[in-house]
Amino acid sequence: MRATWWLRNPRYFLFMVREFSSVFVAAFLVLFLLQIRGLRAGAEVYQEYLERLHEPGWIAFHAVAFLFAMYHSLTWFDLTSKIQVVRLGRTVVNRRIVAGLNILAWLVVSGGIFLYWTRG
Amino acid sequence: MKASTSRSTIKLEVTRYRPSVDSEPHDQSYEIPCTDDMVVLDALNYIKDRVDGTLSFRWSCHMGVCGSCGVMVNGQPKLSCAIFLRDYKREPIHIEPLTNFPIIRDLVTDITDFMTKLKAVKPWIIRKKEKPLSEGEYRQSAEELERYHQFSGCINCMLCYSACPVYGLHPGFLGPAAAALAYRYNLDSRDQGNDERQPAIASQEGIWECTFVGECTVVCPKDVDPAAALQRSKVATAQSLLGSFILPRASGKSATEGSS
Amino acid sequence: MDQIQHDIILVGGGAAGLRAAIAALEETPRLSVALVSKVYPMRSHTVSAEGGSAAVVRDYDSLELHARDTVKGSDFLADQDAVEAFVAEAPGEIVQIEHWGCPWSRDPDGRVSVRAFGGMSVKRTVYASDKTGFHMLHALFQTSLKYDQLTRDDEFFVTSLLGEDGACRGVVAWDIRGGRFICLVARTVILCTGGAGRIFPFTTNGAIKTGDGMALAYRAGVPLKDMEFVQYHPTGLPGTGILITEASRGEGGYLLNAKGDRFMSEYAPNKKELAARDVISRAIVDEMQAGRTFDGPYGNYVHLDLRHLGEAAINKKLPFVRELTRNYVGLDPVVDPIPVRPVVHYMMGGVHTDMSGSTPLSGLYAAGEVACVTINGANRLGSNSLTECLVFGARAGAAAARYAAEASQPRTESLLQLAAQEERRVREKFLERKGGKERIVDLREEMHRVMESGAGIYRNETDLKETCRVLRDLREKFDHLASIDKEQVFNTELTAVLELDFMIDVAETVAQSALRRHESRGSHARTDYKERDDSRHPNHFLVTHTPEGPRFDDLPVCITRFQPEKRSY
Numbered sequence: 037m038r039a040t041w042w043l044r045n046p047r048y049f050l051f052m053v054r055e056f057s058s059v060f061v062a063a064f065l066v067l068f069l070l071q072i073r074g075l076r077a078g079a080e081v082y083q084e085y086l087e088r089l090h091e092p093g094w095i096a097f098h099a100v101a102f103l104f105a106m107y108h109s110l111t112w113f114d115l116t117s118k119i120q121v122v123r124l125g126r127t128v129v130n131r132r133i134v135a136g137l138n139i140l141a142w143l144v145v146s147g148g149i150f151l152y153w154t155r156g
Numbered sequence: 157m158k159a160s161t162s163r164s165t166i167k168l169e170v171t172r173y174r175p176s177v178d179s180e181p182h183d184q185s186y187e188i189p190c191t192d193d194m195v196v197l198d199a200l201n202y203i204k205d206r207v208d209g210t211l212s213f214r215w216s217c218h219m220g221v222c223g224s225c226g227v228m229v230n231g232q233p234k235l236s237c238a239i240f241l242r243d244y245k246r247e248p249i250h251i252e253p254l255t256n257f258p259i260i261r262d263l264v265t266d267i268t269d270f271m272t273k274l275k276a277v278k279p280w281i282i283r284k285k286e287k288p289l290s291e292g293e294y295r296q297s298a299e300e301l302e303r304y305h306q307f308s309g310c311i312n313c314m315l316c317y318s319a320c321p322v323y324g325l326h327p328g329f330l331g332p333a334a335a336a337l338a339y340r341y342n343l344d345s346r347d348q349g350n351d352e353r354q355p356a357i358a359s360q361e362g363i364w365e366c367t368f369v370g371e372c373t374v375v376c377p378k379d380v381d382p383a384a385a386l387q388r389s390k391v392a393t394a395q396s397l398l399g400s401f402i403l404p405r406a407s408g409k410s411a412t413e414g415s416s
Numbered sequence: 417m418d419q420i421q422h423d424i425i426l427v428g429g430g431a432a433g434l435r436a437a438i439a440a441l442e443e444t445p446r447l448s449v450a451l452v453s454k455v456y457p458m459r460s461h462t463v464s465a466e467g468g469s470a471a472v473v474r475d476y477d478s479l480e481l482h483a484r485d486t487v488k489g490s491d492f493l494a495d496q497d498a499v500e501a502f503v504a505e506a507p508g509e510i511v512q513i514e515h516w517g518c519p520w521s522r523d524p525d526g527r528v529s530v531r532a533f534g535g536m537s538v539k540r541t542v543y544a545s546d547k548t549g550f551h552m553l554h555a556l557f558q559t560s561l562k563y564d565q566l567t568r569d570d571e572f573f574v575t576s577l578l579g580e581d582g583a584c585r586g587v588v589a590w591d592i593r594g595g596r597f598i599c600l601v602a603r604t605v606i607l608c609t610g611g612a613g614r615i616f617p618f619t620t621n622g623a624i625k626t627g628d629g630m631a632l633a634y635r636a637g638v639p640l641k642d643m644e645f646v647q648y649h650p651t652g653l654p655g656t657g658i659l660i661t662e663a664s665r666g667e668g669g670y671l672l673n674a675k676g677d678r679f680m681s682e683y684a685p686n687k688k689e690l691a692a693r694d695v696i697s698r699a700i701v702d703e704m705q706a707g708r709t710f711d712g713p714y715g716n717y718v719h720l721d722l723r724h725l726g727e728a729a730i731n732k733k734l735p736f737v738r739e740l741t742r743n744y745v746g747l748d749p750v751v752d753p754i755p756v757r758p759v760v761h762y763m764m765g766g767v768h769t770d771m772s773g774s775t776p777l778s779g780l781y782a783a784g785e786v787a788c789v790t791i792n793g794a795n796r797l798g799s800n801s802l803t804e805c806l807v808f809g810a811r812a813g814a815a816a817a818r819y820a821a822e823a824s825q826p827r828t829e830s831l832l833q834l835a836a837q838e839e840r841r842v843r844e845k846f847l848e849r850k851g852g853k854e855r856i857v858d859l860r861e862e863m864h865r866v867m868e869s870g871a872g873i874y875r876n877e878t879d880l881k882e883t884c885r886v887l888r889d890l891r892e893k894f895d896h897l898a899s900i901d902k903e904q905v906f907n908t909e910l911t912a913v914l915e916l917d918f919m920i921d922v923a924e925t926v927a928q929s930a931l932r933r934h935e936s937r938g939s940h941a942r943t944d945y946k947e948r949d950d951s952r953h954p955n956h957f958l959v960t961h962t963p964e965g966p967r968f969d970d971l972p973v974c975i976t977r978f979q980p981e982k983r984s985y
């Protein structure tokens with residue numbers, strides 16, 4: 037098989053994008069860990085770290101990472117709905133509904149956390 | 157009726173490979189008369205009968221159920237008896253043998269590997285104790301049937317293996333159809349062979365090789381959904397592993413389905 | 417040439433062959449059995465059977481009733497002892513294959529479901545959605561994988577039987593993939609090679625159904641029986657000949673002519689669309705001749721109307737019908753009537769066997785569509801033949817296993833010489849021939865043309881004589897075939913020639929037998945002998961190959977309980 041196999045078909049390509057999106061998710065997590073370390077090292081270091089994050093490069097990185105994280109999450113819910121069989125009595129619930137409900141639940145929880153965080 | 161192109165002839169590029177004369181596969185062009193109700197297989201048969209009798213390919217039923225006639229049409233795995241020329245607007249149409257398999261000749265590929273893997277997953281009903289015939293059939297409810305029915309529809313056409321990049325990169329991988337059939341028996345209320353199938357399914361080259369590209373399900377002409385079978389087998393295997401830590405012997409049929 | 421030795425060689429991996437293989441190994445587990453098939457077993461044409469498999473599995477039904485329906489369906493040409501054995505063993509076989517995992521459709525109480533079928537007076541056809549043959553074949557094939565004593569020779573094409581001292585002792589096979597001949601010797605051989613629908617132009621039969629086993633046996637001097645009886649199925653898609661299963665009428669579908677009338681009420685007032693197949697196919701042709709059918713690019717047709725069944729029932733019970741109609745004629749049976757016309761479907765005739773599947777040639781057995789026991793007589797009832805493959809496959813397998821236990825070791829030396837002769841024949845005659853000018857496709861089409869015009873639904877002396885004459889000419893033309901592909905590996909032009917060679921033999925026995933049967937019975941309708949003739953018949957015709965041409969013998973039908981009476985539906 038050629039190394040370019042994933043360019044042969046758009047679905048292979050999207051699969052690779054999804055795999056690739058993990059890189060950004062991971063990078064974001066590393067950054068987050070650094071942030072925690074900064075916090076532990078004292079207010080000054082932490083402030084410095086936060087300021088660095090205001091540089092356009094980092095903002096761009098976060099924007100891209102956010103998009104990839106969204107893509108990863110949405111496709112994750114889409115994929116799990118293919119795996120999970122939800123039965124209501126005798127009928128199997130359409131997987132799109134399952135995926136939709138999962139995404140909805142995810143939005144609600146995220147929204148809740150966001151509110152808690154901005155209020156508090 | 158579907159959209160018509162009303163072409164009177166069509167150009168095809170077909171892979172040729174005859175081991176005694178060719179060192180490697182090459183393309184050959186043909187231009188043949190065609191009508192709107194011709195499938196790709198009809199075109200191949202036209203060539204074989206009237207243009208070049210040496211072109212070789214497999215087919216039998218001409219109704220999409222024997223699973224013999226899979227080829228790549230413009231890079232996509234298809235049953236040649238179930239795909240119409242009229243649906244391909246651009247010429248020439250490229251016809252190649254299924255990818256990921258060794259080529260025997262022209263469009264004929266070697267599927268021995270699948271036959272070995274199929275046997276390895278023990279695709280038959282395994283019972284701890286056989287019920288005598290005199291006691292009649294096993295009762296099976298419509299829901300119990302429905303659980304595995306989709307996965308029993310596999311015609312072994314190998315399109316999914318052709319579509320699977322994991323199989324292309326690691327030919328040792330059990331692959332979609334064999335995994336789907338293993339899962340089909342695991343889900344069958346008459347079967348008790350889950351544990352016996354597990355070594356082949358959960359081995360290094362079994363279901364865990366699958367990275368869920370999902371293309372097998374896209375190309376499957378019979379809506380078997382092997383990708384789902386693979387993922388659900390992973391969940392079921394993980395669950396029964398967990399289960400065996402917590403509660404030895406907790407693997408029933410509902411655990412097999414992997415969720416819900 | 418390599419020589420391989422087994423106890424039993426099975427030729428053919430369809431329902432009959434696989435059932436026979438398992439039966440032989442269950443009878444005598446230590447046997448070495450080889451399953452030789454020109455396609456992978458799961459590609460066998462059993463795979464295309466849709467409607468179901470008949471057996472008495474309900475209290476309201478009885479063996480006697482199943483036997484009576486079958487005998488009446490056969491127009492009193494079935495051998496009634498065979499029919500009785502068949503109906504008695506059918507229910508057990510259905511349970512057996514259920515235990516092997518066949519996904520039969522189920523009733524709410526978990527029992528296997530039954531549906532109505534043509535010529536059956538009650539619901540007794542067990543089914544797996546509308547892919548019954550597919551599911552049975554895969555269940556049998558997958559079950560066969562658990563027997564390690566079973567060797568498979570996939571994609572081996574048998575070109576002739578091997579015999580010594582008046583017994584069959586093996587076969588010569590062309591290994592399609594390896595491109596070489598192999599001499600397979602055995603104590604006994606079972607033929608399960610299926611039917612011969614491909615001798616006709618318009619058929620539901622797949623490319624592999626070329627009558628090989630019939631011709632193999634015929635050439636080995638074994639008589640063929642009832643070859644004149646060819647079943648037309650009333651409902652094939654025009655053009656492709658793809659079958660729309662009888663289950664669609666069993667589930668309540670109507671046949672309508674161009675005026676929108678349910679014309680079957682004229683021809684079969686009681687059973688209407690569920691009359692026997694010969695009756696309905698003739699009715700459609702009569703409607704065509706009366707000008708009450710539709711005109712299409714592939715000939716006249718009538719409508720099969722399923723719309724009133726509703727989408728849910730169609731999806732549940734006839735999903736494959738919907739898939740096929742949508743794919744191949746671009747119509748949806750939920751909203752459109754389906755165009756259909758009669759199509760060649762099944763060979764009632766075949767290799768003459770007794771009830772254990774044994775043929776007059778010692779050591780040779782046959783079962784399935786290739787064989788003629790006969791439970792089908794002049795017209796098979798739909799859904800009896802899958803069951804026949806199981807019942808008589810199992811019988812032949814077990815009988816052959818017992819025979820193998822007694823039979824002596826084959827004499828390998830002399831058999832190898834015979835095989836070498838066969839190899840020479842095929843190589844000289846086909847593979848290495850220098851060009852004549854006849855093309856395979858032209859000869860095949862000529863055969864198709866005359867089989868349809870002379871040996872179709874309605875037959876008469878003049879047309880049949882013409883058919884026989886043209887077939888004789890074809891034999892001669894066959895000797896002037898153009899040269900073919902010389903490649904050894906996967907030479908499908910060679911197999912096509914070998915199949916055509918077999919088909920011409922089979923076509924000839926069909927036409928010759930039809931010419932000699934001076935009556936109308938079941939699927940054999942003579943316009944010059946319109947009535948059934950019980951004074952000289954019921955008799956089977958046995959046709960035997962001789963150097964001077966086919967020889968015909970009468971064989972009386974076995975009648976146990978059901979005296980011939982007028983047949984109406």
Ligand SMILES: Cc1cc2nc3c(=O)[nH]c(=O)nc-3n(C[C@H](O)[C@H](O)[C@H](O)COP(=O)(O)OP(=O)(O)OC[C@H]3O[C@@H](n4cnc5c(N)ncnc54)[C@H](O)[C@@H]3O)c2cc1C
Pocket residue numbers: 427428429430431432433452453454455456457460461462463464465466467468469470548549572573574575608609610611620621622624625628629659661761762783784785786798799800801802803805
């Ligand atoms: C479209 C269709 C629908 C049908 N529906 C029904 C139904 O609903 N109910 C019913 O009861 N019946 C039905 N029938 C009839 C029934 O399916 C067949 O009669 C039956 O399946 C025949 O099985 P078999 O095992 O005899 O042969 P097949 O399944 O045809 O198998 C023949 C085998 O022989 C092998 N073979 C042939 N020649 C050679 C050779 N020269 N060398 C090596 N191997 C060879 C082939 O490879 C194959 O494995 C249907 C038939 C058709 C065509």
Ligand code: SF4
Pocket residue numbers: 309310311312313314315316317332333336372375376377378379380381382
């Ligand atoms: S799972 Fe689908 S694509 Fe794969 S072999 Fe079976 S029918 Fe073909």
Ligand code: FES
Pocket residue numbers: 215216217218219220221222223224225226235236237238
């Ligand atoms: S020819 Fe049988 S699936 Fe295409």
